[in-house]
Amino acid sequence: MKTYFSPILIPFALFVASASAIELVRETLHTEDLEALLEEERLNEISERLDCSFWLYDTSTVYMNSWSNSQLFPYEGKTVSFDEFTVLKLDSARWPAVFPLKNKVNSPFKSRGSHRWHNGIDIQLKTGEKIASTFDGVVRYSGYNSGGFGNLVIIRHPNGLETYYAHLSKRLVSANQKVHAGQTVGLGGSTGRSNGPHLHFEIRIEDRPINPEILFDLKDFSLVRNEIQLTADIFPPDRYIRN
Numbered sequence: 001m002k003t004y005f006s007p008i009l010i011p012f013a014l015f016v017a018s019a020s021a022i023e024l025v026r027e028t029l030h031t032e033d034l035e036a037l038l039e040e041e042r043l044n045e046i047s048e049r050l051d052c053s054f055w056l057y058d059t060s061t062v063y064m065n066s067w068s069n070s071q072l073f074p075y076e077g078k079t080v081s082f083d084e085f086t087v088l089k090l091d092s093a094r095w096p097a098v099f100p101l102k103n104k105v106n107s108p109f110k111s112r113g114s115h116r117w118h119n120g121i122d123i124q125l126k127t128g129e130k131i132a133s134t135f136d137g138v139v140r141y142s143g144y145n146s147g148g149f150g151n152l153v154i155i156r157h158p159n160g161l162e163t164y165y166a167h168l169s170k171r172l173v174s175a176n177q178k179v180h181a182g183q184t185v186g187l188g189g190s191t192g193r194s195n196g197p198h199l200h201f202e203i204r205i206e207d208r209p210i211n212p213e214i215l216f217d218l219k220d221f222s223l224v225r226n227e228i229q230l231t232a233d234i235f236p237p238d239r240y241i242r243n
Contacts, residue, residue: 106198137157
């Protein structure tokens with residue numbers, strides 16, 4: 001950052017908490033100069049944050065924070081702990097990734113009308129096909145959801161993500177059970193609000209859905225990156241954010 005020696009900044013430094021001092025600065029400095037200084041401060045803060053590895057997503061309490069075996073969305077009503085500068089690791093060496101079912105995707109992550117967003121992807125299947133856990137993790141929820149998911153398994157993973165596996169014909173894991181990437185967690189079906197056999201698959205972070213295509217190539221089903229930055233463009237638009 002440049003060093004400014006103008007004496008008009010001295011009262012600002014000495015009396016920054018004082019409303020009268022701020023007014024004095026505003027009267028002394030041209031508005032555009034003040035805005036330029038504030039913009040430079042903001043850009044320096046962004047630069048410093050992007051340069052620091054400690055802005056990685058905090059996974060230290062991932063299996064304790066908002067853990068619930070009964071709530072589908074346990075973070076509901078809470079302020080998210082990340083921002084647009086937070087990076088979430090998807091390191092496949094530490095957390096091997098497996099696409100839950102290597103079949104065609106029938107319905108992508110997208111708007112379904114002006115007030116509804118499809119928060120996951122729908123993967124075609126035949127009833128009884130095996131569904132795999134995407135990463136290692138712990139089952140947070142395993143039950144029947146009458147709100148539309150039908151038989152549902154939710155797994156929380158050590159990188160902070162949660163994956164949802166819905167419309168199952170049978171659940172093969174229980175709440176609080178440890179699972180491994182690729183382990184069968186259920187069998188495909190058409191339970192709940194479903195118009196035919198398929199897997200509704202979601203990826204979320206603190207209840208906010210993420211486009212699975214950000215993580216996976218839907219042609220060869222491979223993990224396409226080792227990390228993601230939690231910027232707004234990977235989530236539904238704000239007006240659709242609801243559980």
